[in-house]
Amino acid sequence: MSFQTLWNALPMPAFLITEQGQIGAVNDAGEGFVVASARTLIGRRCVEVLDVGVDLERAFARVRADNSPMLIKDVDVASRNRPPGRCNIRIAPMSLSDPRLLLLLSPREVSQQVRPAGAPKSAIGMAEMLAHEIKNPLAGITGAAQLLAMNLPKADQEMTDLIVSEARRVVALLDQVEQFGDVSPPDCRAFNIHDVLERACQSARLGFAAHMQIKVDYDPSLPDVWGDPDQLMQVVLNLLKNASQAGAEGGTIRIRSAFQHDMRLSRSDGSRQHLPILLEISDNGPGIPPDIAADIFDPFVSGRENGTGLGLALVSKIISDHQGWITVDTQPGRTAFRISLPVSPAAKGGG
Template sequence: PRDRLLRITKEEAQLSKQETSKMLVRGLAHEIKNPLGGIRGAAQLLARELPEDSLRDYTNVIIEEADRLRNLVDRMLGSNKLPSLALCNVHEVLERVCQLVEAESQGCITLVRDYDPSIPDVLIDREQMIQAVLNIVRNAMQAISSQNELRLGRITLRSRTMRQFTIGHVRHRLVTKIEIIDNGPGIPAELQETIFFPMVSGRPDGTGLGLAITQNIISQHQGLIECDSHPGHTTFSIFLPLEQGATST
């Protein structure tokens, strides 16, 4: 019981931090997008007044960079579209991710499927869930390739069910647990508490948006995502309710 209470307390703190981060990003995005609109509009008006086409190259740069920043802010915010929920076999999602990863890696990486075929259909947005899982698997591939050859990499996709599992303040009789496990270098300890925040990345060329988008998708499904990592072993766990009749705790 004490371990269960500690886990619930940790998850509540995680959800609270993620919600605070989301509110901060939304406020920041609003403050950024307003002046960006003004800059873009002024550049368009200026372009009309310029006598030479060569001078418009400069205003085009302003417009293009304003659009790029706006798109970046929109990605930070995540999709405002509510999930289009329908019953779906979670293994359809995992298999689709495997197909995409095998195509991207040209079959170089080892993918291990460890499925529980008895898991019932879950109410999810299939396309959004594919994106959520794919973001994690791609991160794993990039982490592996940064340290070793991709052919030495191993990613396991595992599905299981768990009974009497609490997400936030809600206890669910049954949840499905999806694990994505890799043998990469692991996530630095100093990043593990903040990896789901926007713009946090362990790679110099990373945007830090993939896991933030994944976390947003899982939250919209009333689910939970957790991470446990040490050198040579990283596990991302996704928990999704399998029933509607949950009880508050």
């Protein structure tokens, strides 16, 4: 796979900045963000193209001086053809021998809300391919370590045991990466969402959330939702598991359903979709760390020490594939994930 293919597979606007502060390269998402072609952008000073609410040139100098990446959160970014919008900006050095910098923009409408269905598929496909390739040599490493252990005295087997356990841990992580890339399009049909919620609650109470109290508040008048019950079951289980891991012994998880008459989502094509079914799953744990809250749905972002950061990314992808919407509201003592979904065509016609 060529660099250009990988570069254009990035779902967020990306720019390579030369030592002189000029744009050396821009990907497809970057062209779309500033509404200009690469041909007209390359060679221009970055500060002339992007109107940013911080001193970009000073930020570039600091990244080069420290040789370490920088994250600038919640700043207004505009261009000649684009009105100001809130973004997170990441600036990172390429390498010690390459003076160029990588500048990534994460528009808040992308980083905090659901991405359009299919937006990250190329990048995720690449991650899935790499996971498959890495697992093959890991199997060989594990086997070799086990063979070595057979000929070592018991006192010297600690290192080989460590190799085997760490290799297995990495394989488990790669399995999750492959699962993330393997999610098929939803097989949508009309069904009662409360059936899914109850099955998920029963599974949680008997397993990973046995140490928590689970309280429900359902709206019995909800019409049928339009979606894939198996995939939405996975969503609810992931959110319940997240809540159970955040909560202490005896903590409380609350599940609520409701009908939102006025919830409409504006799509990139200008259309507005009615998403009246609301599901809310909340816990009374410590909350999501503020430094990762805005990126919590991104792959490999996790608030737990040994978390993989793929559970919520999978949740976001499934909800996006359902043309739905997911948000999170977090503070110490309460974190609430809210999902908005469409009703079935029959219910829509009846309403």
